[in-house]
Amino acid sequence: METIQSRHNPLFKHLHKLATQRRERLKSRQTLLDGPHLLASALDAGWVPGRLLATPQGMASPEIAALIRRAGSPLTLIDPTLFADLSELPSPTGVLALTDWPASKTPRRDGFCLLLDGVQDPGNVGTILRTAAAAGVMQVLLSPGCADVWSPKVLRSGMGAHFLLDIVERADLPAFADDFQGVIAATLLDGAIDLHAASLTGDLALAVGAEGQGVTPELAARARLRLRIPMAPGVESLNVGAAAAICLYERVRQLGGMFPPRA
């Protein structure tokens, strides 16, 4: 079995760039999944990693050994010190999966979509993807100013949501809104309709915006539903992840907890 024991190993150099540089991820359309939880989520969703990398300690874990067998991907051993260079986590997980991004998706024109407009914080983006997957969102579109959806931080806080959702990066959200056949809704601090008074049951694209700025004026102008989340006196705004969760789950409620198939 091949073993990576040097920083000069060409595969290690590629992996290190993937772990640290958006440019490399964009160029190769690949990323790294760190740890058994993300790997299991990917396998559950039918993804086949191109290669697995494990430390000797990782191989000795029954959980990781079972995942390696299940994946059936080529396996490379890696020195624990070098593995730590590829991981942001304080205690190394012992297994990394090198995987291609899914094929580029065409923006949908119907169904249940979520539009992220300039959401820069990776933790927020990941958490929102996780909530979106739970709420039955079919496609998430991210504006160019959003955090890199395939970065290790977003993958980690997404907790596997990446493998359930159709993701469109660097999307032209106003153009998407012009083509979408259902209702465009946006959460706005000066929204005209109370969230709980709005009908959110049909084909719907919900837009949430960056902390501070909110949804861009170009996108807000295309929103038929300008939603206002009620807030107690003294509070100016909500975290974007909380706002998204509240709105997405208001639709879940209105649909009686039924989740249409994602396809």
Add this chain to the structure above:
Amino acid sequence: METIQSRHNPLFKHLHKLATQRRERLKSRQTLLDGPHLLASALDAGWVPGRLLATPQGMASPEIAALIRRAGSPLTLIDPTLFADLSELPSPTGVLALTDWPASKTPRRDGFCLLLDGVQDPGNVGTILRTAAAAGVMQVLLSPGCADVWSPKVLRSGMGAHFLLDIVERADLPAFADDFQGVIAATLLDGAIDLHAASLTGDLALAVGAEGQGVTPELAARARLRLRIPMAPGVESLNVGAAAAICLYERVRQLGGMFPPRA
């Protein structure tokens, strides 16, 4: 005007411990508010900081100068390099407020309370406080395992919620639940009742738990409402901040967006 120009200055030493050590915050029952936004929120809520510290650059900002006049607290100038040592933020805000914690609160026995059980991530705790303030929560009780609610990170992500809420740290949540006169509700992965089918309108204490473990068995055993948040197939759980937002706002919806006075 006094100016701090040395790391050996006794006030600076105290401030630095406050910025970095929970033990010092607990001992002195003080904390630091970093930046004009938190300071303005504190003043809006009637807090009077014991002392303000500003850099010459901060004093030159009209926003900060106005806040300093408004607060009327004693002011100390501080060297910008030393100021940066007290702040976690990459670009220094120019003003810090040294403030006492509010007097210890007695746990409530009615109203709308939120119980955080072992929520360790400071960003999650701060975001949850922010959502709780927006949803009209009156008191938040935190178990001993939670992140330090008066730490700079929690204050920052709370965005001023600390000044609107009654906060009880290191609370005995099961004992609180035994004394509470209203309904105890908890979000549980194996909850027995769908969130949207539960009545959440009366005196209510909602418990949410740590990522992974959830609410402790001792607290869960005291929950009359064992809430299950519906999730689409393939998703195992939600971020605790998202789960809290969804549940808190289901009550807001059931109350028709009316917020009873907090007192």
